[in-house]
Amino acid sequence: MKRRFANIYLIIVFAILYAPIIFLIAYSFSQGDTMTNFHGFTWRHYQTLFSDTRMLAIVANTLLIALLSALIATLIGTLGALSITRTTKRVTRESLLTLNNVLMVSPDVIIGASFLIFFTMLKIPLGFSTVLMSHIAFEIPIVVLMVLPRLREMSASLLDAAQDLGATTRQLLTHVIIPFISPGIFAGFFMALTYSLDDFAVTFFVTGNGFSTLSVEIYSRARQGINLEINALSGVMFLFSLLLVGGYYWIQQASQKRRQRKREVVS
Amino acid sequence: MTKRRTWTYFLPYGLWLALFVIAPVALIIYQSFFDLGHHFTLSNYSTYFQSATYLKMTANSVWYAFLITLFTGLISYPTAYFIHQLKHRQFWLLLVILPTWINILLKAYAFIGIFSQAGLANQFLTFIGIGPQQILFTNASFIFVATYIQIPFMILPIYNALDDLNPAFINASRDLGASNWQTFRHVIFPLTLPGVKAGIQAVFIPSLSLFMLTRLIGGNKVITLGTAIEEHFLTTMNWGMGSTIGVILIVAMIVVMLLTGDQKREGGTPR
Amino acid sequence: MTQPIITLRNVTKRYGTHTILKNINLTLESGKFYTLLGPSGCGKTTILRAIAGFMTISEGDVLFAGKRINEVPANKRNVNTVFQDYALFPHMTVAENVAFGLTLKKVAKDEIAQRVAKALQLVQLADYGDRAISALSGGQQQRIAIARAIVMEPKVLLLDEPLSALDAKLRRQMQYELRDLQQRLGITFLFVTHDQEEALAMSDEIFVMNQGEVLQSGSPVDIYDEPINHFVADFIGESNILPAKMIADFQVAFGGHQFECADAGIPDNEPVEVVIRPEDLTLTTRDQAKLTVTIDTQLFRGDYYEIAATDNLGNAWLIHSVNPAEDGETIGITFRPQDLHVMRFGEKEAEFDARLETYEELEGDNVDET
Numbered sequence: 010m011k012r013r014f015a016n017i018y019l020i021i022v023f024a025i026l027y028a029p030i031i032f033l034i035a036y037s038f039s040q041g042d043t044m045t046n047f048h049g050f051t052w053r054h055y056q057t058l059f060s061d062t063r064m065l066a067i068v069a070n071t072l073l074i075a076l077l078s079a080l081i082a083t084l085i086g087t088l089g090a091l092s093i094t095r096t097t098k099r100v101t102r103e104s105l106l107t108l109n110n111v112l113m114v115s116p117d118v119i120i121g122a123s124f125l126i127f128f129t130m131l132k133i134p135l136g137f138s139t140v141l142m143s144h145i146a147f148e149i150p151i152v153v154l155m156v157l158p159r160l161r162e163m164s165a166s167l168l169d170a171a172q173d174l175g176a177t178t179r180q181l182l183t184h185v186i187i188p189f190i191s192p193g194i195f196a197g198f199f200m201a202l203t204y205s206l207d208d209f210a211v212t213f214f215v216t217g218n219g220f221s222t223l224s225v226e227i228y229s230r231a232r233q234g235i236n237l238e239i240n241a242l243s244g245v246m247f248l249f250s251l252l253l254v255g256g257y258y259w260i261q262q263a264s265q266k267r268r269q270r271k272r273e274v275v276s
Numbered sequence: 277m278t279k280r281r282t283w284t285y286f287l288p289y290g291l292w293l294a295l296f297v298i299a300p301v302a303l304i305i306y307q308s309f310f311d312l313g314h315h316f317t318l319s320n321y322s323t324y325f326q327s328a329t330y331l332k333m334t335a336n337s338v339w340y341a342f343l344i345t346l347f348t349g350l351i352s353y354p355t356a357y358f359i360h361q362l363k364h365r366q367f368w369l370l371l372v373i374l375p376t377w378i379n380i381l382l383k384a385y386a387f388i389g390i391f392s393q394a395g396l397a398n399q400f401l402t403f404i405g406i407g408p409q410q411i412l413f414t415n416a417s418f419i420f421v422a423t424y425i426q427i428p429f430m431i432l433p434i435y436n437a438l439d440d441l442n443p444a445f446i447n448a449s450r451d452l453g454a455s456n457w458q459t460f461r462h463v464i465f466p467l468t469l470p471g472v473k474a475g476i477q478a479v480f481i482p483s484l485s486l487f488m489l490t491r492l493i494g495g496n497k498v499i500t501l502g503t504a505i506e507e508h509f510l511t512t513m514n515w516g517m518g519s520t521i522g523v524i525l526i527v528a529m530i531v532v533m534l535l536t537g538d539q540k541r542e543g544g545t546p547r
Numbered sequence: 548m549t550q551p552i553i554t555l556r557n558v559t560k561r562y563g564t565h566t567i568l569k570n571i572n573l574t575l576e577s578g579k580f581y582t583l584l585g586p587s588g589c590g591k592t593t594i595l596r597a598i599a600g601f602m603t604i605s606e607g608d609v610l611f612a613g614k615r616i617n618e619v620p621a622n623k624r625n626v627n628t629v630f631q632d633y634a635l636f637p638h639m640t641v642a643e644n645v646a647f648g649l650t651l652k653k654v655a656k657d658e659i660a661q662r663v664a665k666a667l668q669l670v671q672l673a674d675y676g677d678r679a680i681s682a683l684s685g686g687q688q689q690r691i692a693i694a695r696a697i698v699m700e701p702k703v704l705l706l707d708e709p710l711s712a713l714d715a716k717l718r719r720q721m722q723y724e725l726r727d728l729q730q731r732l733g734i735t736f737l738f739v740t741h742d743q744e745e746a747l748a749m750s751d752e753i754f755v756m757n758q759g760e761v762l763q764s765g766s767p768v769d770i771y772d773e774p775i776n777h778f779v780a781d782f783i784g785e786s787n788i789l790p791a792k793m794i795a796d797f798q799v800a801f802g803g804h805q806f807e808c809a810d811a812g813i814p815d816n817e818p819v820e821v822v823i824r825p826e827d828l829t830l831t832t833r834d835q836a837k838l839t840v841t842i843d844t845q846l847f848r849g850d851y852y853e854i855a856a857t858d859n860l861g862n863a864w865l866i867h868s869v870n871p872a873e874d875g876e877t878i879g880i881t882f883r884p885q886d887l888h889v890m891r892f893g894e895k896e897a898e899f900d901a902r903l904e905t906y907e908e909l910e911g912d913n914v915d916e917t
Contacts, residue, residue, distance in 0.1 A: 015358040019368075022355045026375050026427065029386035032396065036389065044389030045399075089289030111297050114477070114529065116485035118502045119522050122509050123300030126307050126519070146296035149289070209381055209488060210502075214509065227381040231492055235389055243382045250377040258370065444634035447601050450621040451628045452648030452699060462647070466638045 034247060037240035044235055054241035061238065064226070070137070071206065071223040078144035079201035085145070086152025086201075087194055091186070093153065094160045113150045120147055121214030128215060135217025143215045144205045151204060152197035159193035160186075192264045199257050301526075308519035320520040330504075334524065337500040340419060341483035347423045348479050349472065352430035356471075359431070360438045369435060376428045384492045387421045388412065391493070413495025421493045422486055430475035437471025438464075473536035481529050501525045550613060552577045552702055552735050553598060553626075558607035560593055560759075567593050569759045571607070575703065575737060580729050582738045584746040585756035586782070591739045592631075594756075595705050598737065600624050612702070626703040627696035631711060633688045635680045641667070641691050642676035648699045666698035667691075669728065686717045693728070703735045710745065722748050743783045747771060755779050763896055771824075775899050776890050780822045787828075787864055791821040791889070796906070799889055802838050802858055810889035811906035820890045825853070825867040827886035836879020840864050842872045856880075 032044070037055070041048035058064060089109070096102045112120060124146070128139050163186065171185045187194075209224035216225055223242075230236055311317045324330045359368045375383070390396045391412040398408040411417050445467060449459040485502030496503075501521055508518030553575040560568040568590045575581055583591035596602045597609055600621030608615050616624060627648075635644050642663055649659045667673050670690035675683070683691065689709060696704055706725075710718045726749050729736045740746055746753050747767040754764045763775040774780035780788055791801035796811035801821050813819065833839055840856035847853075854866040856878075864880070872878055894902075 015361065018354055019358050019362075022351065022427075023371065025424065026372070029383055029390060029424070030375060030378055032390060033382065033386040043392075043394075045392065045394040085288045085292055088285050089292070092286040092289055105293075108293050108297050111301065114481065114533065116481055116502065116525060116529065118485045118487060118505045119304065119525060120300070122505055122515075122518060122522055123304040124296070125509060126303045126515065127295075127300050130303065142296075146292065149292055149296075153289075203377060207377075207379060209379070210485075213488075213506075224379055224381050227379065227385065228488060228492075231381060231385040231388060235392070239382070239385055243378070243386075246382065247378060250374065254370065254374055254377060442632070442634065444630045444632055445636060447599070447621070448628070448630055448634035448636070448695075449647070450601070451599055451626075452651065452695070453622045454648075454651050455622055458651055462651075463636060467636070 030243075030247065033240055033243045036237060037244045039237065039240075042235070042237060044237075044240070054237045055244070057238050058241040058245070064238070064242070067221050067223055067226050070220065074137075074141055074144055074222060075202050075205035078141055078148055078205050079198050082145045082148035082201045083152050083194060083198040086149045086197055087156050087190075089149065090153045090156035090160055090190075090193075093157065109150045109153050111150075112147050113154070117208070117210030118214075121211040124211065125214045135215055136220040139215045139217070140212055140220060140222065143211050144208065147208070147211060148201035148204050151200045152194075155197035155200060156190055156193040159190040163189050192261075195260060195264075199253075199260075203253070304519045304522050304526075306519075307515055308523050310516045312514055312516065317516075320516045323517070324520055324524070330521075333499050333504060334501060336498070337484055337502075338528070340415075340422075340498060340500065341480050343419055344422045344426060344483045345476055345480045347419065348426045348430045349475065351423070352427055352475065353434055353472070355427075356431045356434035356438060360435060369432075372428050372431050372435075380425060381488060381492075383425060384421060384489055387417070387424075387493055391417050412493065413497060415494065415498055418489060418494035418498045422483055422489055425486075425489070426479045426483065429478040433474035433478065434468060434471040437468035437474075441467050476536050477532060480532050484525060484528060501528070550577070551575060551610075552612055553737070554608075554610040554613075555594070555597070556608040556610065558594075558597060558609065559605050560590075560597065560602070561605045567759050568597070568604070571759075571761055573754060573761060573764065575735050577702070577735055578733045579751040580726065580736045580738065580749055582740060582746040582750040582753045583756060584740060584743060584753050584783075587741055589756040590759040591741075591756050592707055593759075595628070595707050595737065595739050598703070599626055599628050599705055625701055626705055627699050627701040628705040628707060629689075629692045629696050629709045631708045633692040633709075635688055635691055635695070637680050639680070640676065641672070641678050641680065641683070644680065644691060645676075645695045645698050647695065662698050663694075666694040669697065669731075670694045670724075685712055686721070689713065689721065693725075697728075697732060697734075701734065703737060704729075704732075706736060706738045708739055708741070710740070711742075718745070725749060747783070755782065757782075761896075763899075773888055773903070774822060774890065775894060775896060776892075777820055780820075780888075780890065785825050785865055785867075787823045787825065787862075789821050789823075789862055791819050793817045793819050793889065797884075799887065802862060803860055804838065806837065806887060807884040808887040808889055809885045810887070812902040813889065813891055817891065819892070822888045822890060823882055823886055825865040826851075827882050828864070828866045828868075828880050829882065830854075830866065830868050830870065830872060831879045831881045833877070833879040835881060837881045839877055839879050840866075841877045842874055844874060845872060847871075 036044045036047070038050050038052070039047045040051045040053065093102060093105050093109070096105065120143075124139070124143050125135075128135060128142075133139055167189075168181065168185065171181055176184065207224075208222075209228060212222050213225055213228070216222070221229075223246075227239060227242070230239055308320055309316055309318065311319055355372075359365050359372070362368055392398070393408065393410075393412075395411075397411055402408055441464065445463050446459055449463040454462065484500055485505070486500060487502035487506040490496065490498045490500055490503045501524065504521050505518050505525070508514045508521065551574045553573075555571050555573045558568055558571040559566065571590075571594060573594075583594055585591050593602070597604050600616075600619060600623075604617065609617055611619075611624065611626075636647065639647065645663045645666055646659050649662060654662075663676065664673065667676060670693050672687060672690050672694070675687065675691070680688065680691070689712075692709065709725075710721050713721060722745060725736070725738075738746075738749065750767055752764060753767055753770050755762045755770060757778055763770055763779050765773075770779065771784055774783060774786075777788055780786045789801045791799050793810075793813045793815060794800050794805055795815050796813075797808055799806055799808045799810070799819070799821060808821075838858055840858045843855045843857060845852050845854040848867075851867045851869055852871045854868055854872055856864045856866060858864060866880060891899075
């Protein structure tokens with residue numbers, strides 16, 4: 010009885026959660042031009058999408074920004090996490106963490122607006138470089154937050170043991186620390202990637218006129234009304250998300266299994 | 277590690293902290309003291325606090341964010357609770373997360389279609405005999421879509437809190453004579469409150485600043501703090517006033533954080 | 548004969564194809580201290596959960612004072628549990644924790660206060676009511692967990708390895724206190740542990756479990772002196788277990804010799820095992836010896852020496868001796884007939900008890916004569 014209620018409740022919630030997405034993708038195959046009545050199956054909107062060179066360039070831009078910013082943010086964030094764990098004073102560490110989290114909790118508009126002021130003051134022309142810098146900036150804290158727990162898990166005796174066995178500082182970093190925290194680094198890179206792909210508000214503020222990412226493009230097209238090419242784009246992006254989620258899930262499972270196997274070997 | 281080496285490691289991160297965390301916050305505060313003519317002034321603040329429009333807009337924005345957070349919470353807690361009881365809960369949780377990977381603008385765009393004059397929602401209303409209504413560009417549609425978008429961000433922290441809850445607490449409560457409801461009210465809910473608070477943090481603050489939704493779904497009828505900031509920065513180019521509202525938003529954010537921050541003195545479960 | 552307070556009748560628990568409890572039968576009487584003893588994963592905690600009502604059993608009956616309670620939910624059972632990790636509610640103070648069950652029952656406020664104070668006093672933490680749980684040490688949390696359970700005045704208190712998180716010294720102290728508390732309250736305690744010393748020290752009766760079965764039940768002395776099989780002998784205390792052959796009643800052969808023993812009722816020439824406890828072996832000169840062994844190593848244990856030795860057939864021996872021996876020395880060992888205990892392969896508890904009865908009567912006659 011109670012179980013039944015729970016199941017019905019969950020079915021409704023999941024239905025609501027997925028209805029808009031399914032709706033969106035379903036109409037990408039409709040022969041009409043509106044999202045009202047389904048007019049029979051067609052690939053037309055996908056053909057339009059793939060011959061829309063402006064859109065394809067924007068997709069390329071978006072992916073370039075995402076990959077580049079995620080890579081750089083992962084590098085800086087990992088170094089940041091390393092420095093945070095190396096701090097000996099509790100106060101210093103706490104304040105570094107607080108500062109780190111400022112961009113995590115700030116609303117997008119604040120980040121966007123303040124970056125806009127910042128870039129304008131430095132007279133940096135708005136465009137690719139400002140979008141890239143902004144993305145790197147708001148991705149760094151999430152990388153730090155993903156790497157830190159792994160660093161904390163690493164026991165001091167592990168480092169002592171490596172040093173005891175003659176590892177130099179550099180070897181310690183490359184042979185012990187980096188391999189150990191690599192799941193955290195991966196997760197951080199991945200989250201950075203999704204943050205970048207998902208961002209609209211910050212990009213909207215700092216993008217200027219010549220440069221556009223997918224979110225900004227969708228926003229301006231959506232303001233003009235229904236255009237089933239966007240539906241087709243949703244279909245492609247949904248597929249892409251599924252692949253990313255699947256990949257992320259697979260990496261997680263694999264690393265978990267590897268850790269488990271290691272534990273079995275140890276015990 | 278030598279002192280100098282440590283510093284080279286810290287340098288990029290430190291630069292980021294200085295340039296992209298401290299400087300922007302300082303700049304937005306600084307900018308809020310300048311008017312359109314670039315003169316140092318307090319007039320932005322005095323305008324804000326004397327203008328009924330601004331104050332009403334702020335109150336409205338807070339009220340809508342409150343409603344969105346409330347509805348999100350009411351829907352999300354049972355969802356998290358029921359998912360946690362499922363057999364393949366990791367899988368179902370993944371299904372909750374998946375929609376967050378769809379670009380927020382695409383989801384908003386979907387609702388433009390669903391809520392349109394001849395859209396799915398109106399077809400349904402016609403079907404049950406109410407007849408088509410104006411749904412898009414109303415306050416209700418804004419709240420609905422915002423709630424829809426925020427639900428996963430509320431479910432996740434609550435689910436995690438439920439997952440962290442030691443099942444022995446539930447057994448102990450039952451053992452001491454508590455019914456299911458009493459166990460929930462006195463043990464499960466209080467112990468998962470940190471998850472709810474984290475959810476409120478994750479939902480309330482963004483809800484104050486969702487300007488794209490107010491534009492696409494609310495049809496500019498709902499003006500949130502976020503909409504006002506965007507308008508001042510990108511349309512009317514009154515950065516001083518925009519920054520002032522930004523500072524108000526930052527203050528609101530800090531207040532929410534303080535209200536929902538985890539009270540360390542409560543102890544919690546020892547690690 | 549008092550009415551048993553808890554009875555498990557043919558209780559079986561399966562998870563999928565995995566059987567965790569196999570046809571468990573046990574009876575608990577009022578006012579006694581019982582222990583479920585066994586290695587981790589043997590099903591002892593599962594029995595506790597079945598009695599507490601935290602899970603449903605696959606087959607069989609759980610009876611409380613003669614009434615079947617299989618379907619009675621945990622919150623309606625008159626038993627209370629002290630959990631392994633205490634499960635004290637972290638969002639409540641000590642007093643709120645102890646008062647929790649009474650508050651739910653809508654007991655009058657002043658009565659709650661009075662009973663909580665009494666329970667806290669009983670566990671010697673009378674002044675701790677206002678403290679936060681996180682401010683307590685492990686030992687104090689342990690006591691609060693006990694207070695929270697006994698304040699409900701249960702007929703049966705279930706304790707799930709409650710001492711396992713404490714250090715050795717505190718654990719010993721708590722053993723005394725728990726035993727004392729049980730006797731003062733006069734209620735039944737069912738205590739789960741994997742620590743055989745704990746079980747021997749505290750219990751009126753022990754159930755030794757392995758792989759979902761109760762292998763043997765009885766008083767600590769019975770179980771220590773007359774283990775039913777290799778597992779029980781090995782699990783409880785230290786022991787020398789040797790392959791042997793029953794020659795006739797009260798005659799058993801091992802280590803290349805034949806010895807007088809105290810066991811009977813076993814077919815002649817049946818292969819059996821013999822248990823001798825290390826403290827029952829006495830070092831002696833070779834001419835007075837029953838067996839000769841060569842000393843391998845020895846460890847000083849404080850109140851005795853633990854000596855490892857090998858006999859000429861290659862059997863390893865463990866001897867506890869007040870006096871040291873010399874490494875490499877060949878020395879004699881001796882023991883009394885009643886120090887030998889013969890175990891048959893695959894004998895069940897019922898058969899074992901029946902066999903014991905037949906010749907213990909005989910023995911009883913013998914004792915009368917002397």
